[in-house]
Amino acid sequence: MFFRRYKRTVKEFVQKWGKRIATPQMLVIAIVTLIASFIGAWLKQFPGFSLLGALIIALLIGMIVQFPLRAWYVRDNSIRAAGVKDAAGLxxxxxxxxxxxxxxxxLNLELxxxxxxxxxxxxAVIVALTVTVTYAIARWLGVNPLLAILVAGGTxxxxxxxxxxxxxSIKVGPDRAEEKSNDEVIAVAIVAIMGTIFALLELFIGPFTGLSEKQLGIVAGGSLHEIAHAVAAGEGFGPVALEMATIMKLSRVLMLVFAAIIIAIWWDKTQSDVKTDGKRKIxxxxxxxxxxxxSVLGTLFISWWGPAGKxxxxxxxxxAYIVLGMAMAALGINVNFSVLAKRGGKALLASAIASVLLLGFCICIASLFF
Structure with missing residues (x-):
C-alpha cells in the first residue's frame, strides 16, 4: 500500500512539473537567462559595471531582452506568451x-x-533598525506593504x-503573483540605484570625514547595500578598509537568515491573504x-582542506551568482514597465531617506567603537 501510494505521488509530481519544464519556452528562457548571467559576470570586472554587480546587470539585460523576445519569438502567439511568462516565473x-x-x-563563519x-x-542593530525605519518611512509615504518590506530588506x-x-519567504495568493514579481523588480532597482549613488558619495566624502582607514571600512560595510558596493568603496580607501568593509558587510549578510525568518512569520501573521481551511497558513x-x-560546510571545508576547501x-x-543571475534575468523578462514607473517613486524616496540616516548612524558607530 505504501509503495503504491509513493509511486503514484512520484508519478503525479513528474507529470505536473514535466508539463511546465519540458517546453520549448522553458528551453528558450533558460538559454536567454544563462547568457544574461554570463554577460553580467563578465561585465562586472570593468570599472563602473563593478559598482552595479553581476546580478543587477543580469536584471537589466532581462528587462531589455523582453522586447526582442516579444517581437521575434512570442509575436501574437498566446500559447508562447503564456509559456514564456510561466518559464520566466519558474x-x-x-x-x-x-x-x-x-x-x-x-560566509566564512570562523572569520x-x-x-x-x-x-x-x-x-544586528544596523539591520533591525534600518529595516524597521525604512518600512515605516515607506508606509508613511503610502507605499504598499509588500514593496515597503522588500525595499526595507534590500536597504x-x-x-x-x-x-x-x-x-x-513571503507567500501571496495567485491573484497577487504578478504584483509580487513587479514589486521584486522595483525593490531590486531601487537598492541598486541607492547603493551605487551612496558608494560614489562615500568615496567622495570619506577623506573629509577625519575617520581612519579602518573606520571608513566599517562605514562602507555597514551602510552600503550590495556586497559589490561595499567592496568597491572599501577598496577605494585602502587594504585595511577593504578587509573591514568585507567583514562588516558579511556580518550583515549573516543577519539575512534571521531577518527572512522573522519577516516571514510577521507577514503571515499580519499581512498574508493565503488561507487554508479558514486558517492562516504559516x-x-x-x-x-x-x-x-x-555556510557551515564552507567554513568546515576551508578549515579542513585549506586552499582546496577555499x-x-x-x-x-x-x-550561486550564475544561478542568481539567471533568476534576476528571468525576473527582468516579466517586468511591467508601467507599474515600475507608477509605483517606484515613493519607494525610491523612502530608501533614499533611510540611506542617509543609515550613513549617519554608521559614521557614529565607527567613531564610537572602532
Whole structure:
C-alpha cells in the first residue's frame, strides 16, 4: 500500500512539473537567462559595471531582452506568451532559492566569529533598525506593504539578494503573483540605484570625514547595500578598509537568515491573504536553513582542506551568482514597465531617506567603537 501510494505521488509530481519544464519556452528562457548571467559576470570586472554587480546587470539585460523576445519569438502567439511568462516565473522562483543556498558558501563563519566578532552585534542593530525605519518611512509615504518590506530588506541587509530572499519567504495568493514579481523588480532597482549613488558619495566624502582607514571600512560595510558596493568603496580607501568593509558587510549578510525568518512569520501573521481551511497558513523559509548549512560546510571545508576547501567554496559561490543571475534575468523578462514607473517613486524616496540616516548612524558607530 505504501509503495503504491509513493509511486503514484512520484508519478503525479513528474507529470505536473514535466508539463511546465519540458517546453520549448522553458528551453528558450533558460538559454536567454544563462547568457544574461554570463554577460553580467563578465561585465562586472570593468570599472563602473563593478559598482552595479553581476546580478543587477543580469536584471537589466532581462528587462531589455523582453522586447526582442516579444517581437521575434512570442509575436501574437498566446500559447508562447503564456509559456514564456510561466518559464520566466519558474526560473526566477526556483533558481532564486538554489542561488541563495549556494551563496551561503561565501560566509566564512570562523572569520566572522573571530576577527568579525565585534561586527556581529553591530550588524544586528544596523539591520533591525534600518529595516524597521525604512518600512515605516515607506508606509508613511503610502507605499504598499509588500514593496515597503522588500525595499526595507534590500536597504538594510544586502541589496538584491536580500530582496529576493525575503520575497521568497513571503507567500501571496495567485491573484497577487504578478504584483509580487513587479514589486521584486522595483525593490531590486531601487537598492541598486541607492547603493551605487551612496558608494560614489562615500568615496567622495570619506577623506573629509577625519575617520581612519579602518573606520571608513566599517562605514562602507555597514551602510552600503550590495556586497559589490561595499567592496568597491572599501577598496577605494585602502587594504585595511577593504578587509573591514568585507567583514562588516558579511556580518550583515549573516543577519539575512534571521531577518527572512522573522519577516516571514510577521507577514503571515499580519499581512498574508493565503488561507487554508479558514486558517492562516504559516510559511517558513526552509531554503534559509540551506543557506546556514552551506555556510557551515564552507567554513568546515576551508578549515579542513585549506586552499582546496577555499577553492571549492569559491566555486560554489561562482555557481550561486550564475544561478542568481539567471533568476534576476528571468525576473527582468516579466517586468511591467508601467507599474515600475507608477509605483517606484515613493519607494525610491523612502530608501533614499533611510540611506542617509543609515550613513549617519554608521559614521557614529565607527567613531564610537572602532
Amino acid at each position: 526560473i526566477a522562483n526556483k533558481l532564486l532559492r538554489l542561488g541563495i543556498i549556494l551563496l551561503g558558501f561565501k 566572522l566569529f573571530t576577527t568579525g566578532i565585534k561586527c556581529l552585534p553591530i550588524a 538594510g541587509i544586502c541589496g538584491a539578494a536580500a530582496v529576493m530572499a525575503i520575497s521568497g 510559511t517558513f523559509p526552509w531554503f534559509m536553513l540551506g543557506f546556514i548549512a552551506a 577553492a571549492f567554496a569559491g566555486g560554489c559561490v561562482d555557481v
